[in-house]
Amino acid sequence: MNRWFYPLVLLAVPVLASASGRPEDADSAPTEVIQGRQIYEQYCAACHGRQGEGAANWKKPDDKGEMPPPPHDETGHTWRHSDAMLYRMIAEGWRHPFNKSDRLTMPAFEKRMTAQEIQSVIDYLKTLWTDEQREYQKTESQ
Amino acid sequence: MRSIVHSTTRAAWGFCVLTAAILMPALVQAQSADDAQPVKALTTNSSGALLVLRNSGLFVIEGGTTTKVGLPATDQEAQPSSLARGADGSVYLAGPGLGVWRYDSAGDSWQSLNDTLPGLGVTAMAAHATQPETLYAYLGKDGMFRSRDSGAEWVKVDSGPREPVQAFLHSDMPGSMESGWLFAGTIRGVSRSMDCFCFWGDAGDLRGTVSAIGYDPTAPENVYAVIEGQLHHSADGGETWTSLKTPQPVTALAFSPSQGLVVGTANGNLLAGGAADKWTPVHE
Numbered sequence: 503m504n505r506w507f508y509p510l511v512l513l514a515v516p517v518l519a520s521a522s523g524r525p526e527d528a529d530s531a532p533t534e535v536i537q538g539r540q541i542y543e544q545y546c547a548a549c550h551g552r553q554g555e556g557a558a559n560w561k562k563p564d565d566k567g568e569m570p571p572p573p574h575d576e577t578g579h580t581w582r583h584s585d586a587m588l589y590r591m592i593a594e595g596w597r598h599p600f601n602k603s604d605r606l607t608m609p610a611f612e613k614r615m616t617a618q619e620i621q622s623v624i625d626y627l628k629t630l631w632t633d634e635q636r637e638y639q640k641t642e643s644q
Numbered sequence: 645m646r647s648i649v650h651s652t653t654r655a656a657w658g659f660c661v662l663t664a665a666i667l668m669p670a671l672v673q674a675q676s677a678d679d680a681q682p683v684k685a686l687t688t689n690s691s692g693a694l695l696v697l698r699n700s701g702l703f704v705i706e707g708g709t710t711t712k713v714g715l716p717a718t719d720q721e722a723q724p725s726s727l728a729r730g731a732d733g734s735v736y737l738a739g740p741g742l743g744v745w746r747y748d749s750a751g752d753s754w755q756s757l758n759d760t761l762p763g764l765g766v767t768a769m770a771a772h773a774t775q776p777e778t779l780y781a782y783l784g785k786d787g788m789f790r791s792r793d794s795g796a797e798w799v800k801v802d803s804g805p806r807e808p809v810q811a812f813l814h815s816d817m818p819g820s821m822e823s824g825w826l827f828a829g830t831i832r833g834v835s836r837s838m839d840c841f842c843f844w845g846d847a848g849d850l851r852g853t854v855s856a857i858g859y860d861p862t863a864p865e866n867v868y869a870v871i872e873g874q875l876h877h878s879a880d881g882g883e884t885w886t887s888l889k890t891p892q893p894v895t896a897l898a899f900s901p902s903q904g905l906v907v908g909t910a911n912g913n914l915l916a917g918g919a920a921d922k923w924t925p926v927h928e
Contacts, residue, residue, distance in 0.1 A: 582842055
């Protein structure tokens, strides 16, 4: 085996991993992202999944005629919304207009989270997206 | 001398009458043939005039007068097929081999908006209902493109619904997470998404190849779609649909500020109204 092979592999793997466009690891993230993850697990994970995977069959209304909680990872559409819109949906809640019920299926969290905590959740959600999705969302937020 | 002049004049009049008698049926036939061409697309301009796209060209109908508008000078393979009205009243023309063009009525000219599109294979386009600079174009396998600067820069935003899109519409119906809704007429029915392109879902259970789609800007929950000549209406944003009776198969539709719903037919006619299935001809 070429004596340069293993050092090259050791150099190349981190570079390739960071260039893959995969979601980031929140464990090695800034403090606000770690805080965002903790808040997400406390308030959001029960509906949107511990890894942000969302409900099964989230694209179709459930038995109650309500749209199920969508994923927040790269398979969903959270990355298509601006920071301002994400903040508004977490703070004020959301009801899909074609739901058969009138309730807010996404509850309003503005009385349970501070503005800084809501922002930290958004920062955490961004770690679940690909580089391309983060770039798209950055443009939408401008 | 007077009798010679008199007989010459009579002969001239006789010739004119005979010529007219021979040519008139042919002229009438030519006009009928033009009218009989199916209406391919309809829209309105900033003054509320109807724009009618037929195989024979683009026509503006205003106050009972019809004026022909020259089409963009493009490849012969180009197939103009879509018309759209921007929020500022600008008129857009699109089609396979044509891309997207904007009409400048002051200069009676067309401006190409294709510099940053990946190709000219635009099978459907839409203009944002309230944002004059925002346009949408569907390029088949290349996906859906959006421009937020009146067509100067196009950015791919989505792949679109699973099935190919035949007709495209932006609506300012309330309830969107962003600024409105997109309706796409596909070969399977009507697909709907908020204009964040969050995801495309079925708008009700209407099935078939949608060839035209439109909505009532004064009551945005009212959406109309044409499947194989049959006009369908939804009063709840596409959740449920009912069929509307029309005297002829419908091929295009638009909303006129003065006449309301106007449909173009396979026979080349334009009909307005539709309340209680009563339609009145639009005079050209």
